[in-house]
Amino acid sequence: ADARAGRQKITACQACHGLDGLSKNPEAPNLAGQIEGYLVKALMEYKSGTRKNESMNIVTKDLSDQDLADMAAYYSSIEIDVLPP
Amino acid sequence: ADARAGRQKITACQACHGLDGLSKNPEAPNLAGQIEGYLVKALMEYKSGTRKNESMNIVTKDLSDQDLADMAAYYSSIEIDVLPP
Numbered sequence: 001a002d003a004r005a006g007r008q009k010i011t012a013c014q015a016c017h018g019l020d021g022l023s024k025n026p027e028a029p030n031l032a033g034q035i036e037g038y039l040v041k042a043l044m045e046y047k048s049g050t051r052k053n054e055s056m057n058i059v060t061k062d063l064s065d066q067d068l069a070d071m072a073a074y075y076s077s078i079e080i081d082v083l084p085p
Numbered sequence: 086a087d088a089r090a091g092r093q094k095i096t097a098c099q100a101c102h103g104l105d106g107l108s109k110n111p112e113a114p115n116l117a118g119q120i121e122g123y124l125v126k127a128l129m130e131y132k133s134g135t136r137k138n139e140s141m142n143i144v145t146k147d148l149s150d151q152d153l154a155d156m157a158a159y160y161s162s163i164e165i166d167v168l169p170p
Binding site: 020021022023026027028029030032033034035037038041050051052078079080081082083084 | 105106107108111112113114115117118119120122123126135136137163164165166167168169
């Protein structure tokens with residue numbers, strides 16, 4: 001998967017998840033630095049309908065597995081720092 | 086919801102999600118700084134079985150809505166910094 005290609009494919013994602021991977025919408029999760037395999041699985045489940053979310057089911061429906069993998073790679077590649085509790 | 090109480094309730098969560106909210110398991114997502122309402126919804130869906138994941142369906146089954154809300158508050162309260170792409 002290609003994070004650089006993914007960055008060019010996230011036009012539909014940005015309104016809710018940001019270019020920086022931080023949520024812009026109280027129903028949308030942050031994606032910055034998220035585990036890549038988790039994101040791929042989530043996207044594949046949204047595409048197949050196994051996981052239900054109206055917006056996500058619609059936006060993933062016509063995307064290729066390669067597109068989904070590249071998008072996951074992009075968001076996962078964003079570096080995050082955590083301030084330990 | 087009470088993040089401080091939540092910190093005392095995440096014993097079962099830590100092996101995969103960490104006390105710091107960073108994944109310790111390639112199948113588990115980071116939770117640090119995640120949107121609180123998103124986490125609550127995810128936990129409620131795992132508890133009801135609407136969202137399928139064997140481990141999460143088991144661990145949420147006997148937890149109260151208050152426990153789930155407190156746990157979500159704890160993980161959401163962890164501060165994160167994102168390095169802009």
